[in-house]
Amino acid sequence: MGVLRLAHVDVRTPDLELSTAYYTEVLGLHVSERTDDAVYLKCWDEEDHHSLRLRSDTRIGMDKFSFRVEREDDLADLEIRLANAGCDVRRVSKGEEVGQGESIQFEIPSGQTMELVWDLEKVGNVLGKLNPSPVPPPDLPGIAPPRMDHLLINAEEVGESYAFFKHVLGFRMTEQVLDGNGHQLGVWMERSHSPHDVAIVNGPNGALHHFAFWLDDWDHVRKSADILAYNGVQIDQGPTRHGVTRGNTIYFFDPLGTRNEVFTGGYSPDPDFPQITWTEDQFGRGLFYYENVVAQRFLRFHT
Ligand code: M3P
Ligand code: FE
Numbered sequence: 001m002g003v004l005r006l007a008h009v010d011v012r013t014p015d016l017e018l019s020t021a022y023y024t025e026v027l028g029l030h031v032s033e034r035t036d037d038a039v040y041l042k043c044w045d046e047e048d049h050h051s052l053r054l055r056s057d058t059r060i061g062m063d064k065f066s067f068r069v070e071r072e073d074d075l076a077d078l079e080i081r082l083a084n085a086g087c088d089v090r091r092v093s094k095g096e097e098v099g100q101g102e103s104i105q106f107e108i109p110s111g112q113t114m115e116l117v118w119d120l121e122k123v124g125n126v127l128g129k130l131n132p133s134p135v136p137p138p139d140l141p142g143i144a145p146p147r148m149d150h151l152l153i154n155a156e157e158v159g160e161s162y163a164f165f166k167h168v169l170g171f172r173m174t175e176q177v178l179d180g181n182g183h184q185l186g187v188w189m190e191r192s193h194s195p196h197d198v199a200i201v202n203g204p205n206g207a208l209h210h211f212a213f214w215l216d217d218w219d220h221v222r223k224s225a226d227i228l229a230y231n232g233v234q235i236d237q238g239p240t241r242h243g244v245t246r247g248n249t250i251y252f253f254d255p256l257g258t259r260n261e262v263f264t265g266g267y268s269p270d271p272d273f274p275q276i277t278w279t280e281d282q283f284g285r286g287l288f289y290y291e292n293v294v295a296q297r298f299l300r301f302h303t
Contacts, residue, residue: 002074002170005192007066007100007117008050009151009211011303012057013256019054022255026231027213028142032123033098040098042123043213044136045146049099049121052148052211060256060303062208064105064113065151067197072118078169079104085168094119109164110155111206143224145213149263150196152210154203154302158184161200165189171198174269175244175276177283185280188244195245195266207302210251212261221248224262228252237298241265243286244278251298258303 013019020039023029029041032050040050048068055063069075082089087106092115094101101119108114126136136144155161162184165171171189174196179185188196201209215221225239228250236251236259247266253259278286284294 001070002078003116003191004068004070006051006148006150006197007048007068007115007120008053009065009148009208010053010055010063011208011211011258012059012061012063013054013258014056014058014060015256016054016056018255022233023052023054024141026142026227026233027260028140028144030126035098038098043145043147044126044140046148047122047125049123053098060258061206062112062153062303064115065153065198065211066103066115066117067191068120069116069118075102075104075116075118078116081168082106085164087168108161109157110153110161110200112153112208143213143215143220143227143262145215145220145262147214149194149212149214150198151208151212152199152201154205154207154209155200156202156205158187158200158202162187162189165198165200172269172271172273173275174273175278177201177244177278177280177286179280185283186244190269193268193270195247195269201299203299203302208258209302210259210261212249212263215262215264217264218248221250221262221264225250236301237288237291237295240291241289243282243289244276259301 032042033040038055041052042050079089090105092103099121100117103115103117105115173187173189175188177186186201188199190197221239234253238250241248245266247263249263251261284292
């Protein structure tokens, strides 16, 4: 019951054609639909219509992020919980958004717009459902991640945002970073038994830090680094390993400056997973386990 998993991330781009070229040719996503001002993209193993929307606008940044709920009734239940928490909830009817039916949209305490949806258009993955091959065609262009994995947003008051995600939306925290006074600087939260579906780290309200694509193993991370370097993509950090989540990672920037990540590994937390705490003095190892640095561009740059 309740929130099931990440559905899609919707970002803006001042150059829709350049962004589309990058996300199809370097990332290797498929275009599932184009409209006058937007391109809808999906990864090869995703069943839904899209996991990324690029919308033409003068400035980069995030329009919204969207999670799927498990049952149709969950939308009405969560709408009540959100209203009781003082949220202004907007019902979006079928036909208003491409690739999905009815949804609810609201502002989270740190100012980003979040959406909950149950009715997603299922277009299927590239393998099909009848005697499917276990691997995608070997000639897919670019990195070709199987799916979107998580996103990280910023908040001025991480503790306040965490309370909202926990009490109103039912997210479970896997890891947190505390400052010397016991205040949360970062929280990692899940609904899908992964180290995180969404994380919140101290920074300006409304900002997107990155969204991340899942890769199946380290070998794919290494190959991704080669593809990024070959295409002249600016790498921010990595390939390396996070202490937090234990994941292997590369951070890099799309041509307009939106940060992307590829991510693999980590663990599979049960709902009773005992939470992990990092102290601020160990945050360098938590962020980048091998380098042990609190990289300033990494922490200060967001869109
Ligand atoms: C991750 C992750 C920050 C930490 C980021 C960590 C921005 O992206 O996937 O665990 O402090
Ligand atoms: Fe991440």
